[in-house]
Each structure stands twice: as structure tokens, then as C-alpha cells.
Amino acid sequence: MYFRIVGERSVVVLLAVVVALASVGGVLGAPKPADKPTIAKPAPKLCLGAVDPFDRATQKTGFFAIAGKDGELTGEEFRRASEKEMSTKTFLRSFDTFAALLRFDKDKNSKIDWVEAQAYRLDLRKRVMSAFDANKDSRLKGPEREAANRALASGKFARGGGGRTSGRADFMDKYDTDGDGQLSEEERNAMREAFRKRAIGKYDKDGDGKLSEEERRAMRKDRGGMWAAATERWRLQHFDLDGDGKLSEAEEAEQKEFQGQFRAMGKALDVRFNDLDGDGEVSIEERRKIGAEWRKSALQMMAMAATYMDQNGDGEISTEEREGFGKRVQTGMIKWMEDFGKEFDADTNGRLDKTERGAFLVGLRKNIETRVKRFDADRDGRLAPPEAIELIKEFAREIDITPSKHKDPDKTGDGR
Numbered sequence: 001m002y003f004r005i006v007g008e009r010s011v012v013v014l015l016a017v018v019v020a021l022a023s024v025g026g027v028l029g030a031p032k033p034a035d036k037p038t039i040a041k042p043a044p045k046l047c048l049g050a051v052d053p054f055d056r057a058t059q060k061t062g063f064f065a066i067a068g069k070d071g072e073l074t075g076e077e078f079r080r081a082s083e084k085e086m087s088t089k090t091f092l093r094s095f096d097t098f099a100a101l102l103r104f105d106k107d108k109n110s111k112i113d114w115v116e117a118q119a120y121r122l123d124l125r126k127r128v129m130s131a132f133d134a135n136k137d138s139r140l141k142g143p144e145r146e147a148a149n150r151a152l153a154s155g156k157f158a159r160g161g162g163g164r165t166s167g168r169a170d171f172m173d174k175y176d177t178d179g180d181g182q183l184s185e186e187e188r189n190a191m192r193e194a195f196r197k198r199a200i201g202k203y204d205k206d207g208d209g210k211l212s213e214e215e216r217r218a219m220r221k222d223r224g225g226m227w228a229a230a231t232e233r234w235r236l237q238h239f240d241l242d243g244d245g246k247l248s249e250a251e252e253a254e255q256k257e258f259q260g261q262f263r264a265m266g267k268a269l270d271v272r273f274n275d276l277d278g279d280g281e282v283s284i285e286e287r288r289k290i291g292a293e294w295r296k297s298a299l300q301m302m303a304m305a306a307t308y309m310d311q312n313g314d315g316e317i318s319t320e321e322r323e324g325f326g327k328r329v330q331t332g333m334i335k336w337m338e339d340f341g342k343e344f345d346a347d348t349n350g351r352l353d354k355t356e357r358g359a360f361l362v363g364l365r366k367n368i369e370t371r372v373k374r375f376d377a378d379r380d381g382r383l384a385p386p387e388a389i390e391l392i393k394e395f396a397r398e399i400d401i402t403p404s405k406h407k408d409p410d411k412t413g414d415g416r
Helices: 013-022 056-066 075-082 098-102 114-132 143-154 167-175 185-203 213-224 226-239 249-274 284-296 298-309 319-342 354-375 385-398
Strands: none
Touching (some): 056 075, 056 114, 075 098, 226 249, 226 319, 249 354, 284 298, 284 385, 298 385, 354 385
């Protein structure tokens, strides 16, 4: 039960569950390689035409070139246009998202006309200039322009304004103090210290200024909800040999040994599916390439996930529907893992001993590889996003996660 599932509350929860199971999504849930020294490259000229200077005529022409005969841009038209090469002569930029545009959808018809698109661009310009026009001359020059380009390339302004911000945007605004769209080591240290102080303030019950293992476990349980409870139950079931409700030093050592074996298996699978050049490791460049593949399928994934959450078929995802979906996924995954583990309990005593746990890991890896092979349509040894989506649909059915009776996940339109 040591899967670090990050299902949580987002529209990609279904994807995250299967990725956590099969490690097929590359950048999601995979161990991050050690940082390597890199040479900074000039940021792409994303400001030009879209922000500063804002070329209204070119932007308008570019917009109508992709908006279709009715002059209104749909999610599907956005997706098709975003897959093509972008330049300063086109409306779209790499940082644009349809979700950001929809925040300016005044008539709520799930389409964007030129007036709405222009409002989005002007709002973007206002926010970028506010952040990077240091001398307030209403122009970006030199370092100002370079910093703005880097921030746009990193997705710092992708939330699209409109009076609403994403959690990630708020997070970056708080800790990205130099505004370059990335967290430096100094900024990361500040973030870690803030998290540490917050955790100690909440979970340090004995007031000694640090978290004991028991206090850390309480923190993980509180944050993890159903998953944390199931993980703790599994931990005691298979490692608490004397049944006293806690792990002795020897029992803890045995549990940590198994956890290390589990992580090693995860790392091996990560290399198996994501090492594109076959050099035995997954480089930053390879993760970026895989991430780019997934970003192209983001709208399709969001649309598919919505078919599972929108239980009343009204086209909107309520908080209750989102939370209910998350609970169904966690319940289904917990049951699947418990049932899978029972297959390796050779002596049927309800506990996996060291030999049985070894067989469990071998069986789990084989299960994952078999699933991937079944959906690897092009036989390249890994799953591209469209192939992984088919795996997700099958696994969802297996854990009794089905789309709303009002929706058909194979007939999604513009990403709504």
C-alpha cells in the first residue's frame, strides 16, 4: 500500500491514479533525477505581438484564422490550433490555455469571440506589465523583456486573470520572489521552512519544536485521508508481528526494507517506460518531452475526467461531485490493492511475510507491464497519451468507476 497516490481533487485524478499504478505518464509521480548543471538559453520571444507591443491587427487576424466560420473559438478548434507551430503571426502562444480564455466568456456559451479574446489579451498585458515594467515607461526593454518572456514560458501567467487564480499560481506568486517562473534553491529553502513551521505549529503536540515519528504519522494521516488510513492499516497488518498496534525497532526496520524495495521497483519501471534514448536513466530532457506529449492531450483528459464526475449531467462539476469522485476512486483503489495482495498470501494467515512480499512485488510489476503491453498499440514499449487513456478507461471500469449515464467519454467535444 505504499503507492504515493496523488489523486486529490483535480480533474486529472483519474489519470493520476493509473499513473501511480503503472508509472506510464512519465512526469506524474516519477522520481525526479538529480539536478544537472544547465546553461541558460534565451527565452522565446513570447511577448512580441501578444503582450508588448500588443499587435491588435495581427492578433485579430490570427484569431479569426483559427476560430472557424462562425468566428467563435471552441475547445476543439483551440486544441487543433495549439498542435500547430506557433509564431508571432499567430494568435496562440505556448502559454495560452482554453481554460484561461473561458474566464472571459461573458455570454457563457463555452466559446470565445474576438471581443472576449481581446479582453483576455489586454488583461494578460496588464498583469505582465505590472510585474516586469520596472521603470513604468509602459514598455519592456532588455532585462524586463527577458524576465517577462521567461515567466510566460514557465506558465506563470497561464491562469488567465479574469478575477480567478489557480492554487499553483498563488503558490508561485508567494514563493517565486524574483518572478522568473521558477523556484531557485534559496526560494525552495524559504518554502520548505514555511511548510516546516506550519507543520510544527499544528502537529507538535509535545511542544518540543520538532515532529516525532508519531506526530509525523498523525500529519500524514490527516493529510492523506482515506489513503493514509488504509496505508497505516496495511502497515500494521503486515509488519506488526506482536500485534501491539505499533512497530518495534525491528519491525520498523523490516517495513523500511520493504519500502526501499518498492521504491526500487518504481524507479526500474520509470526507466523501463520513460528512458527514451536507452541510456539507463530518465533525463530532464526526456521528462520534458514526455510532459509535452501529455500537455497536448490535456483538454481530452479534462473532458474525459468530467464525464466521470458530472453525475447529474448538467455540464458543471460541483464541489460535491468532485469530492464524491475522489472518494470513489480511493475506495476502488484500496479494494483493488487489498484484493491483489491476498493473491500472494500463500499460508492464508492474513499477513504477507518477507517471501510473500517479494512475490507481491514481482506480481505487481508483471501486472503493470502486462497492462502496458496490452495497450501499446504501436509496440514501442511505452504508452503515448492516447494509449494510456485507453488503459485508464479499462482500469476505471475494473475498480467500478464509470462515467455518468448522461455522458459518453468517447464522444467528448470541445473539452467541456
